[in-house]
Amino acid sequence: MSSHDLVPTPRNLHFDLPAERICDWYQHCRYMSHWSNSLSIMAPVFERFVIQAIRAHESTLADVPLLSQQVKALIDQEAVHAREHRRYNDLIDLAGLPATRIARRWQTLLHHTLESRWVSNRMRLAATMMFEHHAAMIAGQELRTRKNTPDMEPRFLALWNWHALEEIEHKSxxxxxxxxxxxxxxxxxxxxxxxxxxxxxxxxxxxxxxxxRLIWADRHSTEHVHGAWRLAKYLWGPHGFFFGNSRGWLAYFKPGFDPWTDDDVALLKPLEQDRL
Ligand SMILES: [Fe+2]
Ligand SMILES: [Fe+2]
Structure with a gap:
């Protein structure tokens, strides 16, 4: 059985995130926490886009039962991701930070670009595929590196691990x-x-x-130099967010690209048992 035959498992999980840790859940570092928080803010907007782009092609699936099942599972997974990230984002608003305003800006950007009437369903599916590739690539890197990252608030960590796991599961x-x-x-x-x-x-x-915008709204903290340096290393370090994923970015341009070339299916099992 190839990894392309994997049928994702939707998990209807709820995460009772502690509101008081929304700004420093990532090792008590506001810069690292707000980097992830900014990704959380965009998540529901993009989950909705992905669901709609995929749904527009559902009518082509009558003769491919396995793919049809996988598509349905992806939609179920993304719907729960969106719901849990909306709850997460409510906590950002509750802390006085502009989550809703930032989400509206993402929405406006999508509305004027990929969701405009000049863009075909096929192009939206192409964009979805790109977003899914990037999400799974980043998810894989996060799961590998966070293994060695102590002192993360466990409920936030569980949410991000669950999301990462499911992004890998449905990446193809x-x-x-x-x-x-x-x-x-x-x-x-x-x-x-x-x-x-x-x-x-x-x-x-x-x-x-x-x-x-999040960091500016939360500017009363005293850790600016240290936090900014940590985030810079995390993003631009030799094995960091950008350079660590560069092979995956470039792989997308290969004519024979396949999401499972980087077969990280092994990441899924221990996570399911131990870390959710
Ligand atoms: Fe997702
Ligand atoms: Fe996804």
Whole structure:
């Protein structure tokens, strides 16, 4: 059985996150916590986009029962992710930080770009595939590195581990749907890879803007130099967020790209047993 046959398992989990730790749950560091918090803010907006982009192709699935089952499981997983991240984001608002305003900006950006009427369902699926690849790549790296990261608030850690696990579990579903709906050739390759070129700049710009808005709103803390340096190392260090994932970014441009080339299915089992 190949990893492409894996049917994701939706887990309807609830996380009772402690409101008082929303700003420093990541090793008591506000910079690291707000970096992850800014990703949480965008999550429900993108989960909804992914669900809609995938649903637009559901009618093509009548003759592929396995893919149909995988698609349904992905939608169920993303719906629960969105629900739990909305609850998470409520705590950011509750702390007086602008989660709702930032989410609205993400929504506006999507509305004027990928959700505009000039963009086809096929292009939305291509964008979904790119988001899913990036989500799974980052999830895999986070799961590997967090193993050795002590002193994270356990309920926040459990939520992020669960989300990462499920992103890896369903990482090839949109890719398989894409291959099912479009014949191989230069058009399929060009559409798939053009999303990275078109979306990366606005996407990362918005993530950094979201993070800076959170840090600015929470500027009364005293850890600026130390926290900023930690985050800089985490993002730009030799095995950090960007350089550590560079192989995965580049792999997406290979004509024979397959999400399971990086077969991190082994990450799934121990996590399910030990860390959720
Ligand atoms: Fe998700
Ligand atoms: Fe996903």
């Amino acid at each position: 579903v949109s890719f398989d749907l894409w291959r099912h709906t479009l014949a191989p050739g230069p058009v399929r390759y060009g559409l798939r890879t053009s999303t990275v070129l078109l979306l990366s700049v606005p996407f990362w710009y918005m993530i950094f803007e979201s993070f800076l």
